[in-house]
Amino acid sequence: MSMNSLTSDFRYFDEAPPERDAPAPSAARASAGVEPQSVHLRFSGLGKRYEGAQGAVQALRGIDLAVRRGEIFGIIGRSGAGKSSLLRTINRLEQPSEGQVLIDGEDIGSYDSERLVALRRRIGMIFQHFNLLSAKTVGENVELPLRVAGVPRERRQRKVEEVLRLVGLESKRDAYPAQLSGGQKQRVGIARALVHDPQILLCDEATSALDPETTQSILALLREINRRLRLTIVLITHEMEVIREICDRVAVLEHGELVEQGPIWQVFGAPRHPATRTLLAPLQQKLPEDLLGQLQNGRRQPNDRLLLELRYTGASDREPDLAGLGAHLGGRVTLLQGGVERIQGRTLGQLLLAVADTPLAAEALRRQALELADSVEVLGYVAAA
Ligand SMILES: Nc1ncnc2c1ncn2[C@@H]1O[C@H](COP(=O)(O)OP(=O)(O)O)[C@@H](O)[C@H]1O
Ligand SMILES: [Mg+2]
Structure with a gap:
């Protein structure tokens, strides 16, 4: 996509x-x-x-x-x-x-x-x-x-x-x-x-x-x-x-x-x-309506998933490292939507990730993800799929 x-x-x-x-x-x-x-x-x-x-x-x-x-x-x-x-x-x-x-x-x-x-x-x-x-x-x-x-x-x-x-x-x-x-x-x-x-x-x-x-x-x-x-x-x-x-x-x-x-x-x-x-x-992509409707600030159920938006701006040589993301975020990582393209030899794009079953809190996850993307935003929690 x-x-x-x-x-x-x-x-x-x-x-x-x-x-x-x-x-x-x-x-x-x-x-x-x-x-x-x-x-x-x-x-x-x-x-x-x-x-x-x-x-x-x-x-x-x-x-x-x-x-x-x-x-x-x-x-x-x-x-x-x-x-x-x-x-x-x-x-x-x-x-x-x-x-x-x-x-x-x-x-x-x-x-x-x-x-x-x-x-x-x-x-x-x-x-x-x-x-x-x-x-x-x-x-x-x-x-x-x-x-x-x-x-x-x-x-x-x-x-x-x-x-x-x-x-x-x-x-x-x-x-x-x-x-x-x-x-x-x-x-x-x-x-x-x-x-x-x-x-x-x-x-x-x-x-x-x-x-x-x-x-x-x-x-x-x-x-x-x-x-x-x-x-x-x-x-x-x-x-x-x-x-x-x-x-x-x-x-x-x-x-x-x-x-x-x-x-x-x-x-x-x-x-x-x-x-x-x-x-x-x-x-640009937007957060799908169904997810937007159920977004909450904190984890209510133990199996709630945290939504992260990772961005690749071309400012570094970072590319979406799928194995690395799985390892860094320490839980079950799902790609909900995203798009990456190459412009003038640089990788640009956004990934919407859901992280489940992780022992890490939101801020810790954000910092972990930031090692693998140019910017990371914590959007909130949604219920398990
Ligand atoms: N010959 C003209 N006489 C008076 N106003 C003009 C003339 N040409 C453009 N304008 C005005 O100058 C502004 C910039 O127009 P223009 O350069 O055509 O913008 P764009 O190409 O970005 O749409 C607009 O407010 C437009 O109405
Ligand atoms: Mg014109």
């Missing part, structure tokens, strides 16, 4: 999260462990304000963030958190109100229109609803940015063929978007985004309109082009499974502020900020 097949948020995040990096001044935090030479993209003190009819909206404030060359960087946050605004400052579809966006160390805010055109060719973008022209064929859609750029016909043809092959659509060149499935339309979107050999690919909810199976195939394609073309990918999504599947690191936005960032295993294994915990709650 995997963690994501279990739902809700029972207790998973109740206790104080483990200490991670100490608070740092914003310049240092911008790097967050990213070596200066590997930085591809940097936001520095970035703010964005929209002046609307109902007054101003501060969509982003004080964003300091570095994205490494060649990584897949995820941005998550609830609707309205500022994800799209942040992504769109990277190719200056949105102009920052404060601060800077630096690409390869250059402040793109200083670019004149000519350099801006060149910049936008170095940055591909794909969208939730694909943004294809319905009256044009697949080949024509992909060719369009090359036409606009004044690329000669022969080179255009060659490039269109090349990118359609890359996304597995060489046979659909003369088809119209209406004849394609959602997944195929997004492949056309990806092909079109790649015609200028970009160094950065921006994905705004690129799989959100697709069914789970198609999502998997698009993610596999993004992974492949990330590796083959050494492309830096910045993607925003509200689908946590997408982040877990392909991102290297993730940042969390809440009300326009950056509230948490780190490698996937770290943020998913031990989320610190309440906003992150809320976003990840659907991936």
